[in-house]
Amino acid sequence: MKHLSHTLILLPLLLWAGCGDSDTASASGAWVWNLPDTVPPPRVPEDNPMSEAKVELGRFLFYDTKLSGNQTQSCGSCHRQELAFTDGLAQAEGSTGEIHPRSSMSVANAGYAASLTWANPAVVRLEEQALVPMFGEDPVELGMTNMEAELLRRLREVERYSAMFAEAFPNQADPINLDSITKAIASFQRALTSFNSKHDRGSSALTLSEQRGKALFFGGTTEAGVPDALECFHCHGGFLLSQAVDHDGSEFNQQTFINNGLYNLDADGSYPEGNQGLFDITNDPADKGKFKPPSLRNIAVTAPYMHDGSIATLEEVVDHYARGGRMIESGPNAGDGFDNPNKSSFLNGFEITEQEKQDLIAFLRTLTDEELLTNPAFSDPFAQ
Numbered sequence: 001m002k003h004l005s006h007t008l009i010l011l012p013l014l015l016w017a018g019c020g021d022s023d024t025a026s027a028s029g030a031w032v033w034n035l036p037d038t039v040p041p042p043r044v045p046e047d048n049p050m051s052e053a054k055v056e057l058g059r060f061l062f063y064d065t066k067l068s069g070n071q072t073q074s075c076g077s078c079h080r081q082e083l084a085f086t087d088g089l090a091q092a093e094g095s096t097g098e099i100h101p102r103s104s105m106s107v108a109n110a111g112y113a114a115s116l117t118w119a120n121p122a123v124v125r126l127e128e129q130a131l132v133p134m135f136g137e138d139p140v141e142l143g144m145t146n147m148e149a150e151l152l153r154r155l156r157e158v159e160r161y162s163a164m165f166a167e168a169f170p171n172q173a174d175p176i177n178l179d180s181i182t183k184a185i186a187s188f189q190r191a192l193t194s195f196n197s198k199h200d201r202g203s204s205a206l207t208l209s210e211q212r213g214k215a216l217f218f219g220g221t222t223e224a225g226v227p228d229a230l231e232c233f234h235c236h237g238g239f240l241l242s243q244a245v246d247h248d249g250s251e252f253n254q255q256t257f258i259n260n261g262l263y264n265l266d267a268d269g270s271y272p273e274g275n276q277g278l279f280d281i282t283n284d285p286a287d288k289g290k291f292k293p294p295s296l297r298n299i300a301v302t303a304p305y306m307h308d309g310s311i312a313t314l315e316e317v318v319d320h321y322a323r324g325g326r327m328i329e330s331g332p333n334a335g336d337g338f339d340n341p342n343k344s345s346f347l348n349g350f351e352i353t354e355q356e357k358q359d360l361i362a363f364l365r366t367l368t369d370e371e372l373l374t375n376p377a378f379s380d381p382f383a384q
């Protein structure tokens with residue numbers, strides 16, 4: 001029944017698109033989501049509807065080094081397309097050389113994040129998040145603090161931008177302003193959807209090894225005879241492969257922050273100073289080490305892993321979960337993450353054979369969407 005009504009609603013639209021002037025939709029700049037049936041569109045704020053012109057303007061701004069104080073960096077410096085919009089570094093490096101405490105995150109599918117960044121429940125709109133790398137001082141990323149007027153001056157000097165802003169924001173007399181800059185960048189990021197991996201083509205597209213890895217990931221029984229031993233899907237499930245998902249029409253707040261046992265300084269659950277996740281916002285000791293479980297889409301190209309890039313490879317990630325937490329023998333971060341009092345009760349370790357480990361990693365590699373990494377619509381327009 002559900003299916004039927006869906007078809008009935010779609011049918012007139014398809015007919016309408018099929019006959020008459022097929023240029024109407026693109027000429028008006030109406031946005032068409034290119035998504036599989038199983039994936040709902042992202043939530044789009046009412047004050048920032050999608051349009052082709054806005055997404056294209058957002059692409060230029062995302063890659064424009066005029067957005068950094070010393071004009072050396074753009075968003076794209078830390079969010080590189082070929083690395084699924086990450087940077088390959090353990091910790092990001094800002095335009096003035098300052099090292100960020102955390103690792104750059106993929107902005108593919110950022111429109112679906114229940115909260116943005118590694119552990120801040122207050123950052124939920126892409127429009128607002130963009131202000132952090134631009135104007136933030138702790139740490140310095142693009143380094144534009146107090147330079148808003150200078151930024152607008154730089155953009156107004158570029159002829160192409162006058163036309164692009166006017167087209168993207170047709171109802172504004174003077175569209176080159178900070179509000180429209182952040183709106184355009186947000187729209188570009190909402191357009192960065194990524195659901196065209198081998199995994200999305202269904203189990204029949206997978207090799208036997210990948211299929212076995214998929215079964216283990218989603219709760220299958222290990223050779224040691226334990227069903228659901230790996231638990232991966234509990235936190236990295238659903239269409240986003242993250243539990244912390246939001247989309248158009250979703251009614252529940254799916255924000256979640258979890259401690260996965262990376263550290264246990266002083267055996268009291270502490271993580272390294274200044275990088276304690278949700279605790280840095282709430283100051284509640286029970287929140288030490290709690291971070292957003294990221295989407296595992298494109299995970300094979302986004303190494304190194306975790307909020308601080310402290311795990312280099314997928315093999316080591318699996319070892320980490322198999323042990324149920326990381327043991328650091330000596331040094332300032334010494335401690336056994338297995339015993340972290342804030343660790344999720346799902347993470348107790350498991351027995352895994354070498355073959356099972358390879359199968360699981362083979363499955364994780366099927367989550368790469370080559371189209372995302374090469375699509376010219378998402379690429380750096382200044383590099384051509």
Ligand code: HEC
Pocket residue numbers: 062067073074075076077078079092093094095100102103104105106107110113115116117118119126129130131133134140141142185189
């Ligand atoms: C110096 C490197 C750097 C630059 C430049 C940079 N970012 Fe980031 N980005 C990061 C890091 C690091 C994080 C994680 C931040 C945290 O958790 O505190 C991040 C996180 C994000 C996220 C959150 C993704 C998610 O799934 O939660 C978005 C969105 C984002 N950046 C967009 C942008 C935009 C837009 C720009 C340009 C205006 C930009 N970034 C510039 C390094 C950078």
Ligand code: HEC
Pocket residue numbers: 230231232233234235236257258259260262289291292293294295296299302304305306307308317318321344346347
């Ligand atoms: C109880 C929830 C939970 C379970 C179960 C879980 N994870 Fe995670 N995962 C997380 C959290 C939270 C993070 C981020 C932690 C951090 O950075 O401090 C994470 C991070 C990761 C990362 C790094 C992501 C990145 O972008 O750097 C990978 C890879 C990963 N998990 C794979 C797995 C696999 C494979 C399994 C099953 C063996 C699994 N996870 C089980 C919660 C979970």
